[in-house]
Amino acid sequence: MPIRTRFTIWRTLAAAAVAALLAAFLTPAAAQAATRESRPVYSYANAVREAVWVDTGLDGDGDGRSDRVAADIVRPREPAQQGRKVPVIMDASPYYSCCGRGNESQLKTYDAQGNVVQMPLFYDNYFVPRGYAFVGVDLAGTNRSDGCIDIGGRSDIQSAKAVIDWLNGRAKAYTSRTGTTTVRANWTNGRTGMIGKSWDGTIANGVAATGVKGLKTIVPISAISSWYDYYFAKGAPLYDSGPNWLADAVESDDAHAHCAAVQQKLVDGAPRTGDWTGLWTERDYVKDAGKVRASVFLTHGLQDLNVRTKHFGQWWNALAKNGVERKIWLSQTGHVDPFDYRRGAWVDTLHRWFDHELLGYDNGIDREPMADIERHPDQWVTSKVWPPSGTRATTLRPATGAQPGVGTLGLLPGTGTETFTDDPKLSETDWAAKTGTPTPEKAGFVTGQLTRDLRLSGSSKVTVTATPTTATAHLSAVLVDLGPDTIRDYADAAEGINTLTDRTCWGESTAGDSACFKVTMAKTTSVGATVFSRGWADLGNYASDRKGVPLTPGRAYTITLDLAATDHVVPKGHSLALIVAGTDRDLIDPPSTTPTLTLDLSRTAVRVPLVGGAAAFTHATSGTTSVAPGATTLDGVRAPRTVHRVPMG
Structure with a gap:
């Protein structure tokens, strides 16, 4: 350098x-x-x-x-x-x-x-x-x-x-x-x-x-x-x-x-x-x-x-x-x-x-x-720096819970299996709204309600071992903050802002080039759950990030999904959730088949960038004994818009 x-x-x-x-x-x-x-x-x-x-x-x-x-x-x-x-x-x-x-x-x-x-x-x-x-x-x-x-x-x-x-x-x-x-x-x-x-x-x-x-x-x-x-x-x-x-x-x-x-x-x-x-x-x-x-x-x-x-x-x-x-x-x-x-x-x-x-x-x-x-x-x-000093990649493991499809998320190794069937009609917003409810299209894993704030800062990885029933399968994994909040309405057409009619000026103008631009303000919505990090993969890429192959139905495959970088605080009283599912509607395209996938939880884990590492997770979950209830949608964030997005400004 x-x-x-x-x-x-x-x-x-x-x-x-x-x-x-x-x-x-x-x-x-x-x-x-x-x-x-x-x-x-x-x-x-x-x-x-x-x-x-x-x-x-x-x-x-x-x-x-x-x-x-x-x-x-x-x-x-x-x-x-x-x-x-x-x-x-x-x-x-x-x-x-x-x-x-x-x-x-x-x-x-x-x-x-x-x-x-x-x-x-x-x-x-x-x-x-x-x-x-x-x-x-x-x-x-x-x-x-x-x-x-x-x-x-x-x-x-x-x-x-x-x-x-x-x-x-x-x-x-x-x-x-x-x-x-x-x-x-x-x-x-x-x-x-x-x-x-x-x-x-x-x-x-x-x-x-x-x-x-x-x-x-x-x-x-x-x-x-x-x-x-x-x-x-x-x-x-x-x-x-x-x-x-x-x-x-x-x-x-x-x-x-x-x-x-x-x-x-x-x-x-x-x-x-x-x-x-x-x-x-x-x-x-x-x-x-x-x-x-x-x-x-x-x-x-x-x-x-x-x-x-x-x-x-x-x-x-x-x-x-x-x-x-x-x-x-x-x-x-x-x-x-x-x-x-x-x-x-x-x-x-x-x-x-x-x-x-x-x-x-x-x-x-x-x-x-x-x-x-x-x-x-x-x-x-x-x-002062980003990610903050003291941020550590911490492995959290899913485990089966009292109800099928609604498990726990913690530091101890998981056991058992969870099964879901890809449903291309549903999105991450649909999954998050029913995190604590057994549904056939996803598997959810949730901490208890936190006793302290928990901050994630950086990129995460989810390693999944899954057995498909068909020769093609897509996987999605999302991290969810379960609890009520008011956020920018990022799924709206304006992606979190309202454009007003008043203008403010930034520099000098000429007759042909005005320095005055329309004022904007935050467009907000109330939610019961916030998806704050996501990742996707074709299970056929289990052996290589660069080349996919057909799957053998009934065989278990292990793949790691890269979850997008974030900086998010799950506050005291909320819960952290991991959801694993198939097609995330409008964010990835569906596979050519409709697979059912069975997760081996003993070989499934998520590595998250926690400020304070495993100790912070232990402190934030101390005294929690039960899975948080399912999120309730308030005004809500709609599913991502069904448009072809191009990188325009």
Whole structure:
């Protein structure tokens, strides 16, 4: 891992006037220490707006010439006039013309000369007056770029990496898509931070995993870390279509006409069997975390059922293993940008993060708690590190109870069996509502009511030994907090927020680009049970995460399911439950048969990341003697929506 310098002694351009005054009265060291925040001293209305087309060095559409990607730039005019250079904030996206960015689905708009008028989101409005340039990159095959979209593959990543190379003098750019006049980025020092939600944040992860020089930080929001895990979970299909569907949704008309071969490669490389192929290896950024030079400030919704939380969990763990400087926010929302659930705090924190990472300010953000976690709607706590020190993987074991299908969960080895039949019509919400009731479609295992709070922080694993009656079978495992609560309504179409009509403004506006956005507030619901971690698998992948085989009915198989990362407190008076079942409606597709599965409880267990480890579990369950009653649905969380989710913002 390269050694990173925490602070760069480099004077901000945005505070040049202030720094000059300070320098007259203070020593150089004191003047630098006093500069802690970039200020909006530059004109947004007079900002330079220009477009360049950067040579990627690839020919994805096979037309015999190198693909060029469009980069739209908004930068303060004054620093360049003074011979000073500015850093860059970049969002590389496939959505600038097809689908829009943010809660209001904003698109890029252009003037008659082809220069950007409206840049979606608030980044340019807010940061350009503070001495940053903002660059919005159209991924290859989208909007005004050449080439073909390839869903997180080489072309996607090179679209953004080539722009960083150009910003640092290592690549060529042109003043038009087909012209020969080159242009240099002589207005920037090359220091770049990437930001973006969903696919955009995924590109930031992928570019960081190349180790490209000049990329100093990334802010991935609800981002993918491995594309296989977007489409499959150990062979179990999470969607009824593959990456070719997504490519078709975002391609430009030009790409539609020229990219059939690339589309076919996506089909061939993503078989519906769920087997791992070379296509997935190319799109696995976790394996390359050791190349990351940039710091990482990631955010994710703990109830994101689009880009599920396994993505941030495995990426975070890999970054930690490689000593990457990092920070994290975890909300109760689904697939929602922090600008729309914690706006003021988000803008302030993002401002301070970029000032620290791109301008070198010693503003203390690196010495603040690593993690912010939403415990209840709009109620946040912090952790000095994440997961907290003292978190230990603790093995809990299910055992049979007084009623079939309703067992216990504790530290002692389990005995006996439980049997259930896959019912694709039911979801995790249905199971959780009847955790303490014998039902034929699931097996539930529950602690008694806790006498102390119990916090789980990180990723879990469930090892299941199951005997199927058919040659195909899918498994689901979920962790449930049994007890009444008020939570964000993540299963609603807006995934935990309400959008109001009032607006708040974040930066400066022009006639064509407003800095004012609709206010949001938490959309809540009352529940009797909360599913807070999930995992799935095709039992046919028992011997390999990468290849499935037909099952022999009547034979026992052991498989481990990865449960998504979380940070959840099961409070005193509630119970912790593990449910094992078959198809989780709308979150995985059903198998081709309808199996009945028998669990061998002596060979079934869940490893959970408990703060305080086994001792914390013992203390929280001391004095509990009975299984908690079944959860009662109050207003309730509906089953996940039956739509094809794509990683859009």
